[in-house]
Amino acid sequence: MTAAPLLRVRNLCTEFATDQGVVRAVDGVSFDLADGEVIGLVGESGSGKSVTALSIMRLVPEPPGRVTADEITFDGLDLRRMSEAEAREIRGARIAMIFQDPMKSLNPVLTIGRQLTETLRRHLKLDGQAARRRAVELLDMVGIPSAESRLAAYPHQFSGGMRQRVMIAIALSCNPRLLIADEATTALDVTIQAQIIDLVKRLTRELGTAVIWISHDLGVIAGMCDRVNVMYAGRIAETGPIRELFYRPSHGYTLGLMGSTPRLDGAGQDRLTPIDGLPPNLIDPIPLCPFLPRCRFALDDCRNRPPPDRDVGPQHRASCFADLTGHWRQAAT
């Protein structure tokens, strides 16, 4: 018997009421996350990655949003049934989140120290002195030099990379079981991006924190995660262990994503292959495979019924009719 997962999500749907109609931003997402596991959510803009995270955190504004799920269990707690006050006790303490834009995710009028200690005092009930000491440790831990004096600085006096370090310090300050990083390195330049990824990797490994790493960058995901969920049009198109998925992409969309990602070794890539067409409009119900209109491998079956969730390898599932084994290699050679 395997231990119960830290986070179990079943059939998560999130809809938003708009003037044009109801948009299904997340459409039946299910996944498990084990304690200490690092999972990637990858997909293009609007594929529902962030909304999935916000729905789990219960941060989707309702209305206009509406979140339903058969199950969202975190550490044995039913996140759906929790009161708002109970949810606040979880957020920041046991599930923490960092956001894409470090320039904007800190409160500009409060000092770094104040923002760090506020969370510590709130969740860990530390007194002023202890919170201060811990804040210094935390800044030290995320690699901010002369941490003590930086407590008095304001966010605008920090660079983007430093601010993201501060955000990470705040997020990890209460030793959460789960860290959700929503495009945490997207706004940073590549060298800083690498530093931040290393930092998060090292710290979460040391603390045993599970991570949901959201990105549209397959390269970042590859360097970071144990397992990856590829999302398209609010659904999980393919899920699998990182190596499995990269060696045997088994969904037309995953293949398309990989084909449009530059590779350092340049294998088989004279030029990048973009995915033709546009993602579907999520207002209209999508009975078939949402990727169908853009898929190069579409079969007759694809046009008749919705795709099955097919096992294509160990813990590797794709919602696709076509057997794409070999296509990636073929493209690569």
Next chain:
Amino acid sequence: MAVALPVAAHDARIAGGIRLASRQFVRNRAATVGLVCLALLCVAATLAPLISPYDPVQIKLSAKLRPPGLEYWLGTDHFGRDIFSRILHGGRVSLSVGLLVVAFAVSIGVPLGLMAGFFGGVVDNVLMRVVDAFLTFPPLLLAVAIVGLLGPDIQNVMIALGIVQAPILARIVRGSTLAVREEVHVTAARALGASPLRIVLSNILRNIMSPIVVQLTIVFAAAVVAEASLSFLGLGTQPPQPSWGRDLSEARRFLADAPWMFLAPTGAIMVCVLSINFVGDGLRDSLDPRSWRTRRRVTARTDDAA
């Protein structure tokens, strides 16, 4: 090796953000002068009974319309009353009207605006329609109506002016709240488990202090002037009690013969309103750490060189 912000960091480590903000304020010369002037006005008004050379309401027709001189520093009015004494006493009325109207507008307008902006939806709609209703009246007319309803009395003038100003402030606060509410740091704070109250106070209110402070300086100035208008209409300060606005409106009849009668209250109102505006500017800048940057640049440059 110098760190990026040695001065600021060092100071704040000792004394915290308030010291840092007040240092910023003091650096702003106009604001400092304004604050000193305002303090002097307040002290003078408070101590008016002790320091006035004459009784401000005592009529002495033998000394009427005297120009400024050694005996009567700012001259006398058409009843022979000492204008300097009347300015001192009038300040009590004008300044307390200004301060209390500001206090009233803040205590009603800010919470309403925050609630409307933060909760949105039905709350916003209901509150803003009420505000709209108040804003449809011409402000002075509304004040006149309220004073007429409550009776002509200086306290009622304050209440009336407060009721006139609060909806304007509420609207400004709501607008700024709507803008700040959508910022990422608000979501980030929620993701860290901050309560709505905490978010409203530290993520929203702290970030909209600038427009509030600016509006309050306008409210203060408008209240001083409006008190004058209401008194002129016979609804505020009752004669022979002095107030800057009343005296100003009386001086109107003697513009050509005794311009000092007109200049003294005008000067008092002007100094007061200008000081308030300077103080407001200074407060706005010192409350927002982001606007400290300009001064900081000098420090940063020396550090780079070092």
